[in-house]
Amino acid sequence: MTRLDTLLRAPVNLAGYRLGVPQVAGALTMVPVHGPERPGIVPPRSGLKLNRVVGYGSVELHNGAGAGVAIVPSHIGYIQEGAQNHALCSAALMGAGETRLFEDACCVQAAQGGYLQGRDQWFFVLPVELRAKALALRGQPGYSKLWQDISAVNNRYGLPARGHLEQILTRKRAVLTQFRSRLELLPGQLGAVFFVGEKFAGLEIAPDPRYFAEMWMPLVCFAYGVAAWRAEPTRPDAEPFEVNDLAGLRAELDRARDRHAESLRDRMPADTEMYSVEQERYLDLRLHTLTGVELAGQVVTEHDRPIYASLFAVR
Template structure:
Protein backbone atom coordinates (compact mmCIF):
# COMPACT_ATOMS: atom_id res chain seq x y z
CA UNK A 1 0.00 0.00 0.00
CA UNK A 2 1.17 3.51 -0.76
CA UNK A 3 0.15 6.28 1.60
CA UNK A 4 -0.83 9.68 0.22
CA UNK A 5 -0.82 12.69 2.52
CA UNK A 6 -3.96 13.97 0.79
CA UNK A 7 -6.02 11.31 2.54
CA UNK A 8 -5.28 12.77 5.97
CA UNK A 9 -6.44 16.23 4.93
CA UNK A 10 -9.31 15.29 2.66
CA UNK A 11 -12.11 15.37 5.23
CA UNK A 12 -12.79 18.80 6.73
CA UNK A 13 -13.67 19.37 10.34
CA UNK A 14 -12.48 17.94 13.65
CA UNK A 15 -11.77 14.34 12.66
CA UNK A 16 -8.78 12.27 11.72
CA UNK A 17 -8.18 9.66 9.02
CA UNK A 18 -4.95 8.54 10.67
CA UNK A 19 -4.37 4.85 10.03
CA UNK A 20 -6.16 4.85 6.68
CA UNK A 21 -4.00 4.22 3.62
CA UNK A 22 -4.60 4.39 -0.10
CA UNK A 23 -3.73 1.43 -2.29
CA UNK A 24 -3.17 0.91 -6.00
CA UNK A 25 -5.74 2.65 -8.22
CA UNK A 26 -8.01 0.57 -10.44
CA UNK A 27 -9.87 1.91 -13.45
CA UNK A 28 -12.94 0.78 -15.37
CA UNK A 29 -13.84 3.19 -18.14
CA UNK A 30 -14.34 6.65 -16.65
CA UNK A 31 -14.42 5.34 -13.06
CA UNK A 32 -11.26 5.15 -10.96
CA UNK A 33 -11.39 3.45 -7.57
CA UNK A 34 -8.52 3.81 -5.10
CA UNK A 35 -8.82 1.21 -2.31
CA UNK A 36 -8.55 2.41 1.28
CA UNK A 37 -7.31 0.11 4.02
CA UNK A 38 -7.66 0.93 7.68
CA UNK A 39 -8.80 -0.21 11.11
CA UNK A 40 -11.36 -2.99 11.43
CA UNK A 41 -13.53 -1.58 14.20
CA UNK A 42 -15.66 -4.13 16.08
CA UNK A 43 -19.20 -3.51 17.27
CA UNK A 44 -20.77 -2.25 14.03
CA UNK A 45 -23.58 -4.00 12.19
CA UNK A 46 -23.14 -4.37 8.41
CA UNK A 47 -25.95 -2.92 6.27
CA UNK A 48 -27.17 -5.96 4.35
CA UNK A 49 -27.07 -8.75 6.91
CA UNK A 50 -27.89 -6.69 10.00
CA UNK A 51 -29.92 -3.66 8.93
CA UNK A 52 -33.40 -4.50 7.66
CA UNK A 53 -36.27 -2.61 6.14
CA UNK A 54 -39.11 -3.26 8.55
CA UNK A 55 -42.05 -1.56 6.82
CA UNK A 56 -43.36 1.58 5.15
CA UNK A 57 -46.16 3.22 7.13
CA UNK A 58 -47.03 5.65 4.34
CA UNK A 59 -45.35 7.22 1.34
CA UNK A 60 -42.21 8.96 2.58
CA UNK A 61 -42.30 7.10 5.93
CA UNK A 62 -39.86 4.19 6.05
CA UNK A 63 -38.96 2.13 9.12
CA UNK A 64 -35.62 0.34 9.54
CA UNK A 65 -34.65 -2.24 12.16
CA UNK A 66 -31.30 -3.28 13.58
CA UNK A 67 -31.79 -7.04 13.67
CA UNK A 68 -28.50 -7.78 15.42
CA UNK A 69 -28.35 -8.88 19.04
CA UNK A 70 -25.40 -6.57 19.64
CA UNK A 71 -23.62 -3.83 17.76
CA UNK A 72 -24.75 -0.42 16.58
CA UNK A 73 -26.02 0.02 13.03
CA UNK A 74 -24.85 3.07 11.11
CA UNK A 75 -27.46 3.64 8.42
CA UNK A 76 -25.57 4.29 5.16
CA UNK A 77 -26.14 7.76 3.77
CA UNK A 78 -28.72 7.83 0.93
CA UNK A 79 -29.52 4.14 1.10
CA UNK A 80 -32.66 3.07 -0.74
CA UNK A 81 -34.68 -0.11 -1.12
CA UNK A 82 -36.20 -1.81 -4.15
CA UNK A 83 -39.01 -4.35 -4.38
CA UNK A 84 -41.21 -5.39 -7.29
CA UNK A 85 -44.73 -3.93 -7.32
CA UNK A 86 -43.96 -1.40 -4.57
CA UNK A 87 -43.05 2.28 -4.34
CA UNK A 88 -39.28 2.30 -3.89
CA UNK A 89 -37.87 4.67 -1.25
CA UNK A 90 -34.53 6.28 -0.40
CA UNK A 91 -33.30 8.06 2.72
CA UNK A 92 -31.89 11.58 2.86
CA UNK A 93 -29.69 11.06 5.92
CA UNK A 94 -27.75 8.62 8.06
CA UNK A 95 -28.65 7.61 11.63
CA UNK A 96 -27.74 5.27 14.50
CA UNK A 97 -29.78 2.21 15.50
CA UNK A 98 -29.08 0.38 18.76
CA UNK A 99 -29.37 -3.44 18.85
CA UNK A 100 -32.98 -4.46 18.20
CA UNK A 101 -34.09 -0.85 17.69
CA UNK A 102 -36.59 0.27 15.06
CA UNK A 103 -36.44 3.78 13.65
CA UNK A 104 -39.05 5.50 11.49
CA UNK A 105 -37.64 7.92 8.90
CA UNK A 106 -40.43 10.39 8.20
CA UNK A 107 -38.34 12.38 5.72
CA UNK A 108 -37.74 9.56 3.23
CA UNK A 109 -38.45 10.14 -0.45
CA UNK A 110 -40.27 8.05 -3.03
CA UNK A 111 -38.18 7.45 -6.13
CA UNK A 112 -40.83 5.92 -8.42
CA UNK A 113 -43.41 8.57 -9.23
CA UNK A 114 -46.46 6.64 -10.43
CA UNK A 115 -45.88 3.27 -8.75
CA UNK A 116 -48.25 2.32 -5.94
CA UNK A 117 -47.78 -0.20 -3.13
CA UNK A 118 -45.74 -0.20 0.07
CA UNK A 119 -42.35 -1.79 0.66
CA UNK A 120 -42.46 -4.63 3.20
CA UNK A 121 -39.97 -6.73 5.12
CA UNK A 122 -39.83 -9.43 2.42
CA UNK A 123 -36.94 -9.95 -0.01
CA UNK A 124 -35.33 -6.66 -0.93
CA UNK A 125 -32.13 -5.23 -2.35
CA UNK A 126 -30.66 -1.85 -1.61
CA UNK A 127 -28.95 0.87 -3.58
CA UNK A 128 -27.31 4.23 -2.88
CA UNK A 129 -28.65 7.30 -4.65
CA UNK A 130 -26.61 8.28 -7.72
CA UNK A 131 -24.11 11.05 -7.07
CA UNK A 132 -26.10 13.45 -9.24
CA UNK A 133 -28.94 13.34 -6.67
CA UNK A 134 -27.02 13.25 -3.42
CA UNK A 135 -26.42 16.95 -2.76
CA UNK A 136 -30.11 17.70 -3.24
CA UNK A 137 -31.17 14.74 -1.11
CA UNK A 138 -28.89 15.89 1.71
CA UNK A 139 -30.39 19.37 1.54
CA UNK A 140 -33.85 17.81 1.90
CA UNK A 141 -33.11 15.87 5.11
CA UNK A 142 -35.77 16.69 7.67
CA UNK A 143 -38.14 17.92 4.97
CA UNK A 144 -41.38 15.95 4.78
CA UNK A 145 -42.78 15.29 1.33
CA UNK A 146 -42.48 11.98 -0.49
CA UNK A 147 -42.40 13.64 -3.96
CA UNK A 148 -39.55 16.02 -3.12
CA UNK A 149 -36.94 14.34 -5.35
CA UNK A 150 -39.07 13.57 -8.41
CA UNK A 151 -38.07 16.67 -10.41
CA UNK A 152 -34.37 15.95 -9.86
CA UNK A 153 -34.84 12.29 -10.83
CA UNK A 154 -36.67 13.35 -14.00
CA UNK A 155 -33.82 15.69 -14.91
CA UNK A 156 -31.23 12.95 -14.34
CA UNK A 157 -33.20 10.57 -16.54
CA UNK A 158 -33.24 13.15 -19.31
CA UNK A 159 -29.47 13.63 -19.02
CA UNK A 160 -29.12 9.86 -19.36
CA UNK A 161 -31.17 9.87 -22.56
CA UNK A 162 -34.19 8.31 -20.84
CA UNK A 163 -37.80 9.55 -20.62
CA UNK A 164 -38.09 12.60 -18.35
CA UNK A 165 -40.00 10.96 -15.49
CA UNK A 166 -39.58 10.79 -11.73
CA UNK A 167 -38.80 7.10 -11.97
CA UNK A 168 -35.34 6.15 -10.72
CA UNK A 169 -35.95 2.50 -11.64
CA UNK A 170 -35.39 3.53 -15.27
CA UNK A 171 -31.73 3.66 -14.22
CA UNK A 172 -31.55 1.30 -11.23
CA UNK A 173 -33.33 -1.65 -12.82
CA UNK A 174 -33.36 -1.17 -16.58
CA UNK A 175 -29.72 -0.07 -16.79
CA UNK A 176 -28.52 -2.48 -14.13
CA UNK A 177 -26.79 -4.87 -16.60
CA UNK A 178 -24.68 -1.93 -17.82
CA UNK A 179 -23.97 -0.58 -14.34
CA UNK A 180 -22.89 -3.92 -12.88
CA UNK A 181 -19.82 -3.83 -15.13
CA UNK A 182 -18.20 -1.42 -12.66
CA UNK A 183 -18.75 -3.85 -9.79
CA UNK A 184 -17.22 -6.72 -11.77
CA UNK A 185 -14.33 -4.83 -13.38
CA UNK A 186 -13.13 -3.21 -10.14
CA UNK A 187 -11.90 -5.60 -7.47
CA UNK A 188 -12.09 -4.84 -3.73
CA UNK A 189 -8.91 -5.79 -1.91
CA UNK A 190 -8.44 -7.85 1.28
CA UNK A 191 -8.84 -5.59 4.30
CA UNK A 192 -10.41 -2.78 2.28
CA UNK A 193 -12.60 -0.49 4.40
CA UNK A 194 -13.30 2.27 1.91
CA UNK A 195 -12.54 3.83 -1.43
CA UNK A 196 -11.72 7.08 -3.11
CA UNK A 197 -13.67 7.50 -6.36
CA UNK A 198 -12.81 9.67 -9.35
CA UNK A 199 -14.87 10.06 -12.51
CA UNK A 200 -13.12 11.17 -15.66
CA UNK A 201 -10.13 12.12 -13.50
CA UNK A 202 -12.08 14.35 -11.11
CA UNK A 203 -12.90 13.71 -7.45
CA UNK A 204 -16.34 12.11 -7.13
CA UNK A 205 -16.48 10.79 -3.58
CA UNK A 206 -14.86 9.28 -0.51
CA UNK A 207 -16.37 6.33 1.34
CA UNK A 208 -15.05 5.03 4.68
CA UNK A 209 -16.64 2.10 6.54
CA UNK A 210 -16.10 0.68 10.05
CA UNK A 211 -14.56 -2.51 8.67
CA UNK A 212 -14.04 -4.76 5.63
CA UNK A 213 -17.32 -6.65 6.04
CA UNK A 214 -19.36 -3.44 6.15
CA UNK A 215 -17.56 -2.17 3.04
CA UNK A 216 -18.01 -5.47 1.19
CA UNK A 217 -21.77 -5.27 1.73
CA UNK A 218 -21.80 -1.66 0.51
CA UNK A 219 -19.60 -2.28 -2.51
CA UNK A 220 -22.24 -3.24 -5.13
CA UNK A 221 -24.45 -0.26 -4.28
CA UNK A 222 -21.50 2.14 -4.39
CA UNK A 223 -19.86 0.84 -7.56
CA UNK A 224 -23.06 0.34 -9.56
CA UNK A 225 -25.26 3.20 -8.47
CA UNK A 226 -23.64 5.89 -6.30
CA UNK A 227 -20.72 6.28 -8.73
CA UNK A 228 -21.51 3.95 -11.63
CA UNK A 229 -24.29 6.12 -13.07
CA UNK A 230 -22.05 9.16 -13.60
CA UNK A 231 -19.24 6.91 -14.86
CA UNK A 232 -21.62 5.33 -17.37
CA UNK A 233 -22.62 8.78 -18.63
CA UNK A 234 -18.94 9.76 -18.97
CA UNK A 235 -17.82 6.46 -20.53
CA UNK A 236 -14.96 7.19 -22.97
CA UNK A 237 -14.48 5.56 -26.34
CA UNK A 238 -12.27 2.44 -26.11
CA UNK A 239 -8.60 3.32 -26.43
CA UNK A 240 -6.02 0.97 -27.95
CA UNK A 241 -3.73 -0.65 -25.40
CA UNK A 242 -0.06 0.24 -25.71
CA UNK A 243 2.31 -2.59 -24.71
CA UNK A 244 5.14 -1.97 -22.25
CA UNK A 245 8.60 -1.83 -23.81
CA UNK A 246 10.04 -4.53 -21.56
CA UNK A 247 12.23 -7.45 -22.58
CA UNK A 248 12.37 -9.26 -19.22
CA UNK A 249 10.05 -9.95 -16.30
CA UNK A 250 12.08 -7.60 -14.10
CA UNK A 251 11.74 -4.81 -16.65
CA UNK A 252 7.99 -5.43 -16.87
CA UNK A 253 7.63 -5.24 -13.10
CA UNK A 254 9.62 -2.02 -13.06
CA UNK A 255 7.41 -0.52 -15.77
CA UNK A 256 4.29 -1.51 -13.82
CA UNK A 257 5.66 0.06 -10.64
CA UNK A 258 6.46 3.29 -12.47
CA UNK A 259 3.01 3.34 -14.05
CA UNK A 260 1.31 2.86 -10.67
CA UNK A 261 3.46 5.54 -9.05
CA UNK A 262 2.62 7.97 -11.85
CA UNK A 263 -1.09 7.30 -11.46
CA UNK A 264 -0.93 7.89 -7.70
CA UNK A 265 1.00 11.12 -8.24
CA UNK A 266 -1.60 12.25 -10.76
CA UNK A 267 -4.46 11.49 -8.37
CA UNK A 268 -2.72 13.39 -5.57
CA UNK A 269 -2.31 16.39 -7.87
CA UNK A 270 -5.97 16.32 -8.89
CA UNK A 271 -7.08 16.12 -5.25
CA UNK A 272 -4.87 19.07 -4.37
CA UNK A 273 -6.27 21.06 -7.28
CA UNK A 274 -9.82 20.29 -6.14
CA UNK A 275 -9.14 22.11 -2.84
CA UNK A 276 -11.16 19.56 -0.87
CA UNK A 277 -9.49 20.63 2.38
CA UNK A 278 -11.03 24.10 2.26
CA UNK A 279 -12.97 25.15 5.35
CA UNK A 280 -16.35 23.47 5.60
CA UNK A 281 -19.33 23.70 7.92
CA UNK A 282 -19.61 20.66 10.20
CA UNK A 283 -22.98 20.36 11.92
CA UNK A 284 -23.53 17.68 14.56
CA UNK A 285 -26.81 15.85 13.98
CA UNK A 286 -26.96 12.94 16.39
CA UNK A 287 -25.13 11.14 19.22
CA UNK A 288 -24.92 7.53 20.32
CA UNK A 289 -22.60 6.84 23.27
CA UNK A 290 -19.23 8.24 22.09
CA UNK A 291 -20.25 8.36 18.43
CA UNK A 292 -21.07 11.62 16.68
CA UNK A 293 -22.94 11.90 13.38
CA UNK A 294 -22.26 15.17 11.55
CA UNK A 295 -23.18 16.75 8.24
CA UNK A 296 -20.31 18.27 6.26
CA UNK A 297 -20.98 21.06 3.77
CA UNK A 298 -18.04 22.62 1.96
CA UNK A 299 -17.44 24.58 -1.23
CA UNK A 300 -16.61 21.44 -3.20
CA UNK A 301 -17.96 18.50 -1.21
CA UNK A 302 -20.76 17.47 1.13
CA UNK A 303 -21.95 14.41 3.02
CA UNK A 304 -22.06 12.91 6.48
CA UNK A 305 -19.43 11.46 8.80
CA UNK A 306 -19.43 9.43 12.01
CA UNK A 307 -16.59 10.00 14.44
CA UNK A 308 -15.45 8.42 17.68
CA UNK A 309 -13.12 10.68 19.63
CA UNK A 310 -12.42 12.68 16.49
CA UNK A 311 -11.43 9.62 14.44
CA UNK A 312 -13.46 8.76 11.34
CA UNK A 313 -15.51 5.58 11.74
CA UNK A 314 -17.80 6.13 8.76
CA UNK A 315 -17.78 8.76 6.03
CA UNK A 316 -19.75 9.27 2.86
CA UNK A 317 -18.61 12.45 1.14
CA UNK A 318 -19.30 13.41 -2.46
CA UNK A 319 -18.41 16.19 -4.87
CA UNK A 320 -20.85 19.05 -5.23
Protein backbone atom coordinates in the same frame (compact mmCIF):
# COMPACT_ATOMS: atom_id res chain seq x y z
CA MET B 1 0.99 3.08 0.91
CA THR B 2 0.14 6.79 1.00
CA ARG B 3 -1.37 8.43 4.08
CA LEU B 4 -4.86 9.74 3.32
CA ASP B 5 -4.55 12.72 5.66
CA THR B 6 -1.63 14.09 3.61
CA LEU B 7 -3.79 14.26 0.47
CA LEU B 8 -7.22 15.33 1.73
CA ARG B 9 -7.81 18.21 4.11
CA ALA B 10 -10.96 17.20 5.94
CA PRO B 11 -12.76 18.45 9.08
CA VAL B 12 -12.12 15.07 10.71
CA ASN B 13 -8.88 13.36 11.68
CA LEU B 14 -7.95 10.91 8.90
CA ALA B 15 -4.66 9.88 10.51
CA GLY B 16 -4.09 6.15 10.27
CA TYR B 17 -5.93 5.69 6.98
CA ARG B 18 -3.77 4.69 4.01
CA LEU B 19 -4.34 4.53 0.26
CA GLY B 20 -3.48 1.48 -1.82
CA VAL B 21 -2.83 0.96 -5.52
CA PRO B 22 -5.49 2.56 -7.80
CA GLN B 23 -7.71 0.30 -9.87
CA VAL B 24 -9.34 1.50 -13.08
CA ALA B 25 -12.49 0.26 -14.80
CA GLY B 26 -13.39 2.48 -17.73
CA ALA B 27 -14.12 5.97 -16.43
CA LEU B 28 -14.18 4.81 -12.79
CA THR B 29 -11.05 4.79 -10.63
CA MET B 30 -11.15 3.21 -7.18
CA VAL B 31 -8.32 3.68 -4.69
CA PRO B 32 -8.55 1.22 -1.78
CA VAL B 33 -8.45 2.59 1.77
CA HIS B 34 -7.04 0.59 4.71
CA GLY B 35 -6.90 1.75 8.29
CA PRO B 36 -8.03 1.34 11.90
CA GLU B 37 -11.02 -0.92 12.42
CA ARG B 38 -13.91 -0.40 14.80
CA PRO B 39 -15.55 -3.84 15.26
CA GLY B 40 -19.07 -4.31 16.56
CA ILE B 41 -20.96 -1.92 14.26
CA VAL B 42 -23.92 -3.69 12.67
CA PRO B 43 -23.45 -3.93 8.86
CA PRO B 44 -26.26 -2.74 6.58
CA ARG B 45 -27.26 -5.82 4.60
CA SER B 46 -27.10 -8.58 7.22
CA GLY B 47 -28.17 -6.41 10.16
CA LEU B 48 -30.63 -3.81 8.89
CA LYS B 49 -34.01 -4.83 7.53
CA LEU B 50 -36.66 -2.85 5.70
CA ASN B 51 -39.77 -3.45 7.79
CA ARG B 52 -42.29 -1.61 5.64
CA VAL B 53 -43.12 1.54 3.71
CA VAL B 54 -45.80 3.49 5.55
CA GLY B 55 -47.54 5.33 2.74
CA TYR B 56 -45.47 7.68 0.60
CA GLY B 57 -42.28 9.17 2.04
CA SER B 58 -42.11 7.11 5.26
CA VAL B 59 -39.80 4.11 5.58
CA GLU B 60 -39.44 1.87 8.64
CA LEU B 61 -36.12 0.14 9.31
CA HIS B 62 -35.25 -2.43 11.98
CA ASN B 63 -31.87 -3.23 13.52
CA GLY B 64 -32.27 -6.95 13.99
CA ALA B 65 -28.91 -7.53 15.66
CA GLY B 66 -28.90 -8.78 19.23
CA ALA B 67 -26.08 -6.37 20.08
CA GLY B 68 -24.36 -3.45 18.43
CA VAL B 69 -25.23 -0.07 17.01
CA ALA B 70 -26.22 0.10 13.36
CA ILE B 71 -24.96 2.95 11.21
CA VAL B 72 -27.59 3.43 8.52
CA PRO B 73 -25.56 4.43 5.43
CA SER B 74 -26.07 7.83 3.86
CA HIS B 75 -28.65 7.78 1.05
CA ILE B 76 -29.44 4.09 1.22
CA GLY B 77 -32.52 3.10 -0.77
CA TYR B 78 -34.57 -0.03 -1.30
CA ILE B 79 -36.05 -1.62 -4.38
CA GLN B 80 -38.89 -3.82 -3.19
CA GLU B 81 -42.06 -5.58 -4.11
CA GLY B 82 -45.50 -4.18 -3.34
CA ALA B 83 -44.58 -0.61 -2.38
CA GLN B 84 -43.00 2.47 -3.89
CA ASN B 85 -39.19 2.51 -3.96
CA HIS B 86 -37.66 4.98 -1.50
CA ALA B 87 -34.26 6.34 -0.46
CA LEU B 88 -33.23 8.04 2.78
CA CYS B 89 -31.90 11.58 2.84
CA SER B 90 -29.49 10.96 5.70
CA ALA B 91 -27.47 8.47 7.66
CA ALA B 92 -28.69 7.47 11.13
CA LEU B 93 -27.73 5.61 14.31
CA MET B 94 -29.92 2.75 15.57
CA GLY B 95 -29.52 0.68 18.71
CA ALA B 96 -29.79 -3.11 18.83
CA GLY B 97 -33.37 -4.23 18.32
CA GLU B 98 -34.55 -0.71 17.51
CA THR B 99 -37.26 -0.03 14.93
CA ARG B 100 -37.33 3.47 13.50
CA LEU B 101 -39.64 5.31 11.14
CA PHE B 102 -37.98 7.77 8.76
CA GLU B 103 -40.65 10.25 7.70
CA ASP B 104 -38.43 12.35 5.40
CA ALA B 105 -37.58 9.63 2.88
CA CYS B 106 -37.65 10.38 -0.85
CA CYS B 107 -39.86 8.37 -3.14
CA VAL B 108 -37.73 7.55 -6.18
CA GLN B 109 -40.54 6.17 -8.31
CA ALA B 110 -42.95 8.84 -9.51
CA ALA B 111 -45.85 6.52 -10.31
CA GLN B 112 -46.98 2.97 -9.75
CA GLY B 113 -45.30 0.32 -11.82
CA GLY B 114 -41.79 -0.98 -12.24
CA TYR B 115 -41.91 -3.24 -9.19
CA LEU B 116 -39.46 -6.09 -9.02
CA GLN B 117 -40.22 -9.64 -8.02
CA GLY B 118 -39.36 -10.58 -4.46
CA ARG B 119 -36.31 -12.58 -5.53
CA ASP B 120 -34.82 -9.41 -7.00
CA GLN B 121 -35.09 -7.21 -3.92
CA TRP B 122 -31.91 -5.29 -3.05
CA PHE B 123 -30.69 -1.96 -1.71
CA PHE B 124 -28.73 0.78 -3.42
CA VAL B 125 -27.07 4.12 -2.67
CA LEU B 126 -28.29 7.19 -4.54
CA PRO B 127 -26.14 8.15 -7.54
CA VAL B 128 -23.63 10.86 -6.69
CA GLU B 129 -25.47 13.31 -8.96
CA LEU B 130 -28.42 13.23 -6.53
CA ARG B 131 -26.67 13.00 -3.18
CA ALA B 132 -26.13 16.71 -2.45
CA LYS B 133 -29.79 17.36 -3.34
CA ALA B 134 -30.98 14.58 -1.04
CA LEU B 135 -28.74 15.69 1.82
CA ALA B 136 -30.15 19.21 1.64
CA LEU B 137 -33.67 17.76 1.89
CA ARG B 138 -33.12 15.83 5.13
CA GLY B 139 -35.77 16.54 7.72
CA GLN B 140 -38.14 17.99 5.13
CA PRO B 141 -41.43 16.21 4.46
CA GLY B 142 -42.65 15.57 0.93
CA TYR B 143 -42.29 12.23 -0.80
CA SER B 144 -41.97 13.77 -4.29
CA LYS B 145 -39.21 16.24 -3.38
CA LEU B 146 -36.52 14.45 -5.44
CA TRP B 147 -38.60 13.67 -8.53
CA GLN B 148 -37.58 16.77 -10.48
CA ASP B 149 -33.87 16.08 -9.92
CA ILE B 150 -34.29 12.40 -10.85
CA SER B 151 -36.09 13.48 -14.01
CA ALA B 152 -33.21 15.82 -14.90
CA VAL B 153 -30.65 13.04 -14.42
CA ASN B 154 -32.69 10.67 -16.58
CA ASN B 155 -32.96 13.31 -19.29
CA ARG B 156 -29.17 13.83 -19.33
CA TYR B 157 -28.73 10.09 -19.76
CA GLY B 158 -31.05 9.96 -22.76
CA LEU B 159 -33.87 8.30 -20.81
CA PRO B 160 -37.48 9.48 -20.45
CA ALA B 161 -37.59 12.61 -18.26
CA ARG B 162 -39.53 11.09 -15.39
CA GLY B 163 -38.94 10.82 -11.65
CA HIS B 164 -38.26 7.11 -11.98
CA LEU B 165 -34.83 6.17 -10.70
CA GLU B 166 -35.40 2.52 -11.60
CA GLN B 167 -34.97 3.54 -15.26
CA ILE B 168 -31.26 3.60 -14.40
CA LEU B 169 -31.00 1.22 -11.46
CA THR B 170 -32.92 -1.68 -12.98
CA ARG B 171 -32.85 -1.21 -16.75
CA LYS B 172 -29.11 -0.46 -16.75
CA ARG B 173 -28.28 -2.83 -13.91
CA ALA B 174 -26.50 -5.34 -16.16
CA VAL B 175 -24.13 -2.61 -17.38
CA LEU B 176 -23.62 -1.04 -13.95
CA THR B 177 -22.87 -4.31 -12.16
CA GLN B 178 -19.89 -4.84 -14.43
CA PHE B 179 -17.97 -2.37 -12.25
CA ARG B 180 -18.26 -4.82 -9.34
CA SER B 181 -16.46 -7.54 -11.28
CA ARG B 182 -13.92 -5.26 -12.95
CA LEU B 183 -12.75 -3.74 -9.67
CA GLU B 184 -11.33 -5.91 -6.88
CA LEU B 185 -12.37 -5.64 -3.25
CA LEU B 186 -9.17 -6.35 -1.32
CA PRO B 187 -8.75 -8.25 1.95
CA GLY B 188 -8.93 -5.85 4.87
CA GLN B 189 -10.23 -2.99 2.74
CA LEU B 190 -12.59 -0.73 4.66
CA GLY B 191 -12.98 2.19 2.32
CA ALA B 192 -12.24 3.74 -1.06
CA VAL B 193 -11.63 7.00 -2.85
CA PHE B 194 -13.54 7.24 -6.13
CA PHE B 195 -12.77 9.28 -9.24
CA VAL B 196 -14.97 9.59 -12.30
CA GLY B 197 -12.98 10.52 -15.36
CA GLU B 198 -10.59 13.25 -14.30
CA LYS B 199 -12.57 14.37 -11.24
CA PHE B 200 -12.71 13.38 -7.59
CA ALA B 201 -16.14 11.87 -6.88
CA GLY B 202 -16.16 10.67 -3.29
CA LEU B 203 -14.56 9.17 -0.19
CA GLU B 204 -16.19 6.25 1.61
CA ILE B 205 -14.91 4.81 4.91
CA ALA B 206 -16.61 2.02 6.86
CA PRO B 207 -16.06 0.86 10.46
CA ASP B 208 -14.55 -2.46 9.37
CA PRO B 209 -14.03 -4.60 6.25
CA ARG B 210 -17.25 -6.59 6.78
CA TYR B 211 -19.35 -3.42 6.73
CA PHE B 212 -17.57 -2.12 3.62
CA ALA B 213 -17.95 -5.45 1.83
CA GLU B 214 -21.73 -5.16 2.24
CA MET B 215 -21.59 -1.63 0.81
CA TRP B 216 -19.29 -2.57 -2.07
CA MET B 217 -21.87 -3.27 -4.76
CA PRO B 218 -24.22 -0.34 -3.95
CA LEU B 219 -21.30 2.10 -3.93
CA VAL B 220 -19.34 0.83 -6.94
CA CYS B 221 -22.32 0.09 -9.17
CA PHE B 222 -24.83 2.80 -8.25
CA ALA B 223 -23.41 5.64 -6.13
CA TYR B 224 -20.41 6.10 -8.47
CA GLY B 225 -20.95 3.61 -11.29
CA VAL B 226 -23.86 5.57 -12.76
CA ALA B 227 -21.73 8.66 -13.35
CA ALA B 228 -18.88 6.49 -14.68
CA TRP B 229 -21.23 4.73 -17.09
CA ARG B 230 -22.33 8.11 -18.44
CA ALA B 231 -18.74 9.34 -18.76
CA GLU B 232 -17.40 6.17 -20.37
CA PRO B 233 -18.23 6.92 -24.03
CA THR B 234 -16.21 10.15 -23.87
CA ARG B 235 -12.99 8.53 -22.68
CA PRO B 236 -10.31 8.39 -25.40
CA ASP B 237 -8.92 5.01 -26.37
CA ALA B 238 -5.64 4.20 -24.65
CA GLU B 239 -2.55 4.28 -26.82
CA PRO B 240 -0.91 0.84 -27.24
CA PHE B 241 2.48 0.26 -25.63
CA GLU B 242 5.39 0.04 -28.05
CA VAL B 243 7.09 -3.05 -26.61
CA ASN B 244 8.42 -6.28 -28.05
CA ASP B 245 8.39 -8.68 -25.09
CA LEU B 246 6.63 -9.48 -21.83
CA ALA B 247 9.27 -7.82 -19.67
CA GLY B 248 8.87 -4.59 -21.60
CA LEU B 249 5.11 -4.75 -21.26
CA ARG B 250 5.36 -5.21 -17.49
CA ALA B 251 7.73 -2.26 -17.22
CA GLU B 252 5.40 -0.03 -19.25
CA LEU B 253 2.42 -1.11 -17.14
CA ASP B 254 4.30 -0.27 -13.94
CA ARG B 255 5.21 3.16 -15.29
CA ALA B 256 1.63 3.79 -16.41
CA ARG B 257 0.31 2.85 -12.96
CA ASP B 258 2.82 5.17 -11.30
CA ARG B 259 1.85 8.06 -13.58
CA HIS B 260 -1.84 7.46 -12.94
CA ALA B 261 -1.35 7.28 -9.15
CA GLU B 262 0.62 10.52 -9.21
CA SER B 263 -2.05 12.26 -11.31
CA LEU B 264 -4.68 11.40 -8.69
CA ARG B 265 -2.94 13.69 -6.21
CA ASP B 266 -3.79 16.67 -8.42
CA ARG B 267 -7.45 15.62 -8.57
CA MET B 268 -8.04 15.67 -4.81
CA PRO B 269 -10.21 18.59 -3.61
CA ALA B 270 -8.09 21.64 -2.96
CA ASP B 271 -10.50 23.46 -0.63
CA THR B 272 -12.31 21.22 1.83
CA GLU B 273 -13.40 23.79 4.41
CA MET B 274 -16.78 22.59 5.64
CA TYR B 275 -19.56 23.59 7.97
CA SER B 276 -20.31 20.80 10.47
CA VAL B 277 -23.58 20.18 12.32
CA GLU B 278 -24.08 17.41 14.86
CA GLN B 279 -27.24 15.67 13.72
CA GLU B 280 -27.70 12.94 16.31
CA ARG B 281 -25.84 10.89 18.90
CA TYR B 282 -25.98 7.42 20.40
CA LEU B 283 -23.77 6.62 23.43
CA ASP B 284 -20.30 7.82 22.35
CA LEU B 285 -21.15 7.98 18.65
CA ARG B 286 -21.83 11.30 16.94
CA LEU B 287 -23.34 11.76 13.48
CA HIS B 288 -22.22 14.98 11.79
CA THR B 289 -23.50 16.48 8.54
CA LEU B 290 -20.85 18.39 6.59
CA THR B 291 -21.40 20.94 3.85
CA GLY B 292 -18.81 22.84 1.86
CA VAL B 293 -18.13 24.43 -1.51
CA GLU B 294 -16.61 21.32 -3.09
CA LEU B 295 -17.64 18.49 -0.76
CA ALA B 296 -20.59 17.46 1.37
CA GLY B 297 -21.54 14.35 3.27
CA GLN B 298 -21.76 12.76 6.68
CA VAL B 299 -19.34 11.39 9.25
CA VAL B 300 -19.81 9.27 12.37
CA THR B 301 -17.17 9.82 15.05
CA GLU B 302 -16.37 8.09 18.32
CA HIS B 303 -14.25 10.11 20.76
CA ASP B 304 -13.49 12.49 17.87
CA ARG B 305 -12.16 9.68 15.65
CA PRO B 306 -14.07 8.93 12.43
CA ILE B 307 -15.41 5.38 12.12
CA TYR B 308 -17.71 6.05 9.15
CA ALA B 309 -17.50 8.67 6.43
CA SER B 310 -19.33 9.32 3.21
CA LEU B 311 -18.09 12.51 1.53
CA PHE B 312 -18.91 13.30 -2.09
CA ALA B 313 -18.28 16.03 -4.65
CA VAL B 314 -21.09 18.53 -4.99
CA ARG B 315 -20.12 19.83 -8.42
